[in-house]
Amino acid sequence: MTMRNKQTGAGRGDIVLGIFALFLLYALYSSGFFTAAAWQDFNRRFYQNFVKDSRYMMLVDGLKATIFMTSGATLIGLAVGLVLSVIRVAHKGGAHIPVLNAMAETYITVLRGTPAMVQLLIWNFTIFASARDLNTQYIAILAFGLNSGAYIAEIFRGGIESIDPGQMEAARSLGLSYGTSMKLIVLPQALRNIIPMLFNEFIALLKETSVAGYIGIDDLTRAGQNIQALTLEHSQPLVMVAIIYLVIVMCLTRFVRKLEEWLHRGRRG
């Protein structure tokens, strides 16, 4: 993960993008897209789907909901993940907290072992069955956040455990306390590995929220479906939704890559 080969890393993305573009062009070509009539038809449908009655606003509102849910869920996930990983790392580091540790382990096992969508349905229709005045988006944030917390806990733990135990031993032998060695020696190094993975978790979560339509939230995916129901057109709204997701994810991925390079600057590979 962290030992990315910079030379091929950048190139591979471009090749993938190129192949994707070729596929797209071929698909368009084979469906007779490059004729005047088809182009006119495409324009007419484009107008119907996105321009007429400002229907693009449905996508904008959907995108807002998607980003709101993803951001909220990430914040909850970070808090939960931090608490869980502290418990697990402290337990391994010699703190005597078997009950807490068992609870944390159970939490992680259960929430990572069941699909996020099933959890979402359970939160909405079983646990919060009677909470009707509550905005459904908050329920989704809670469901996705608690789910994400289990993954983020493992990211934190993995990051901390990726640091050579010798570092901790050396710090302790110099007379630093466990907490101080953690804070000054281990965590700063661990963060270098953790931060890019957190952004990856954010990206995964962004895509995961596309099932929120099941509990009646008009997120980006659902907004596309609502346009489909309005215009009865199948492909354009969905492809547009896909493009929006893709653009966001590609921007974030590029950002993560830059961040990674920056975090590892001056470090010998």
Add this chain to the structure above:
Amino acid sequence: MKKFLVLLLVLALCSCAFGAEQAKLTTTAQLKTERLAAQRGTVGQYIAEDLLGDNKGTLLTTYEKYVDAIASLRQGKVRAVVMDEMPAKRFLAEVEGLAIMDEALSEENYAIGFRKGNTELVAEVNKALAEMKADGTLDAIFAKYLTGDYTAVKPETIDFNKGAKGGKLFVGTEAGFAPYELKVGSSYIGIDVEMCAVIAKKLGKELVIENMNFDALPMAVSTNKVDMICAGITVTDERKENMDFSENYVVGAKQVAVVRADDYEK
């Protein structure tokens, strides 16, 4: 990668070469051995299941949305979609190359669904419905949507009775069932929506629409997530076991088979 592409190409060619000519559809009886599609949880699904009998496991595909079912019909993945006549007619008007088989598969009645045992609300809604039938309000709503271009109806013109003192009336629906319910911008239009708006007003409540997947509606009303569900829901004996219904507000809504026009011979 290369091998994979070649394989794909070969498969595509094969499917073109061996696409055998089929006899065209003429009667609904032929559908018993054909691949069918329906929207999940709708009466269309139950009718298709009855038609197919033991073959439903292999021949029936259910989709979350009508648009998906119609798309798979147009792509030749299924030979017919079983659905309500009204939305079917809208597909015919908007999408090329579709036909509705003359022979209807069944006739159904629509009613509003409630949590089992919520007799108080059922009585109140029935009273409101009776008033609307008597004074012509209901007929006016139907007329508005059955003649003319209802997609031009502006949601702002529907009075959701915002800020009503009597609290909120939560209504679950699936806004992909024109002309009964549709999402336009950030609000809703449709026969069911306007009808529920009047009912809410009569009950002194604000109408709140919860837009869900159709197959989630029974769950939503039985867990009290919403007060009632109104989405062109057909009254069936099986559904009566799990929820209570209002009086019918639509009688004799046809269930039809939508097919490809070039695959249908009257």
